[in-house]
Amino acid sequence: MxxxxxxxxxxxxxxxxxxxxxxxxxxxxxxxxxxxxxxxxxxxxxxxxxxxxxxxxxxxxxxxxxxxxxxxxxxxxxxxxxxxxxxxxxxxxxxxPMYEAAQADEAFASVVGDLFGYHHVGFPTPFEAACWAALSQQTSIRVATELRDALVRAVGRVAVVDGTAVSLFPTPAMVRARPDEIRDAIGNERKTKSLLAAAEAFLEHDLANLTTDDLLTQLADVWGFGSWSAEFIALRGFGRMSILPSEESRLCTAVGDVYGIENATMNDVRRCADPYGDCRGYWAHYIRVWDFLGDESVSDD
Structure with missing residues (x-):
C-alpha cells in the first residue's frame, strides 16, 4: 500500500x-x-x-x-x-492528585512505584470501546477479537507495515452506512444490532461533551448495553477516570492482593478507593494493570 x-x-x-x-x-x-x-x-x-x-x-x-x-x-x-x-x-x-494521595497509602504506593509514569492506555477511540463492549458480551476475548478483526476488514481498513497488519478501526459513520456488510462479517444479529445502535448514538449525540452522569445514562440506553457497558465505555473509551466500576470480580481480587484483604468485596474496594476522590477510577485501573502485568510476568517464567 x-x-x-x-x-x-x-x-x-x-x-x-x-x-x-x-x-x-x-x-x-x-x-x-x-x-x-x-x-x-x-x-x-x-x-x-x-x-x-x-x-x-x-x-x-x-x-x-x-x-x-x-x-x-x-x-x-x-x-x-x-x-x-x-x-x-x-x-x-x-x-x-492520585500520586499525592498515594503518599498516605503504603499499599498503593508500591503499585505506583511499579507503574510510575504510566498513563491510562484506553481504546484509541470511544467508538472502538463501544464496539468492543458489543462484541465481547458473553463472548471469549479470542472470539471477540476475531469479530473485531472481521469488522475492520469489512468496513474499516488494514495497512501492512513491515509485513505486519495494522488495523484502522471504522468510524461510526462507516459502520452505520454499511449494515449488510456488518451482518455478514459478524454473523450474529444481536451483536450487529448493538453495533449499529452504538454507531447511531455516536452520530446523533455529542457524547464527549456530556457530563459523566449524562454520558453513563446515554450509553446505558444504547440497545444491547446496560450499566456495565456504559461504565466500561466511559472509562476505557472516554477516559472518565472518576468512575469506580460498580461490579468487577477481578478488581476485588486485585485489591485484596494489594491491601492484604482476604475475599475482598466491592464494599472493600469502595472503602480503599474513597481517599482518591475523582481519581478513584485511575486508582482502580492502576491496580488492575499491576495485577495484569504481574500475571504476565508469572506466565513468562
Missing amino acids: SLSADTTLALPAAAPFDFSQSVSFLDGFSPCADGRICRDAELVTGGFAPEPFVAHLSPDGPDAVRAHVDWLRAAGDGSAVAAHLDNFLSLSDDLT
Missing part, C-alpha cells in the same frame, strides 16, 4: 510520563493491542482522523512522544491525529 505523504508531530505529555510503561501494558492487552505493533520503544497504530493514517510513535525525551504519521490517501489534519493519539495514550492526564 503506497503512502501519499507524511507528517511529524511532537506530542507533549503531562509529567510524569513513561512511554515504555504504555507499551508494556499494550503489548499484552489484546483488546487494545491486536492490529497494532508494539516493539521495544516503538508503537505503530492507525486510524481515521478522518483521513486514514498510520502513526509510528516513539519517546521524544522525557514526558513527550514523537509521532511520524503516514497518510494512506490524501494528507489530513495533523491536529486531529494528535487528538486521537492523546485520547489513546491519555497523554494529557494529570497523575499528580
Whole structure:
C-alpha cells in the first residue's frame, strides 16, 4: 500500500510520563493491542482522523512522544491525529492528585512505584470501546477479537507495515452506512444490532461533551448495553477516570492482593478507593494493570 505523504508531530505529555510503561501494558492487552505493533520503544497504530493514517510513535525525551504519521490517501489534519493519539495514550492526564494521595497509602504506593509514569492506555477511540463492549458480551476475548478483526476488514481498513497488519478501526459513520456488510462479517444479529445502535448514538449525540452522569445514562440506553457497558465505555473509551466500576470480580481480587484483604468485596474496594476522590477510577485501573502485568510476568517464567 503506497503512502501519499507524511507528517511529524511532537506530542507533549503531562509529567510524569513513561512511554515504555504504555507499551508494556499494550503489548499484552489484546483488546487494545491486536492490529497494532508494539516493539521495544516503538508503537505503530492507525486510524481515521478522518483521513486514514498510520502513526509510528516513539519517546521524544522525557514526558513527550514523537509521532511520524503516514497518510494512506490524501494528507489530513495533523491536529486531529494528535487528538486521537492523546485520547489513546491519555497523554494529557494529570497523575499528580492520585500520586499525592498515594503518599498516605503504603499499599498503593508500591503499585505506583511499579507503574510510575504510566498513563491510562484506553481504546484509541470511544467508538472502538463501544464496539468492543458489543462484541465481547458473553463472548471469549479470542472470539471477540476475531469479530473485531472481521469488522475492520469489512468496513474499516488494514495497512501492512513491515509485513505486519495494522488495523484502522471504522468510524461510526462507516459502520452505520454499511449494515449488510456488518451482518455478514459478524454473523450474529444481536451483536450487529448493538453495533449499529452504538454507531447511531455516536452520530446523533455529542457524547464527549456530556457530563459523566449524562454520558453513563446515554450509553446505558444504547440497545444491547446496560450499566456495565456504559461504565466500561466511559472509562476505557472516554477516559472518565472518576468512575469506580460498580461490579468487577477481578478488581476485588486485585485489591485484596494489594491491601492484604482476604475475599475482598466491592464494599472493600469502595472503602480503599474513597481517599482518591475523582481519581478513584485511575486508582482502580492502576491496580488492575499491576495485577495484569504481574500475571504476565508469572506466565513468562
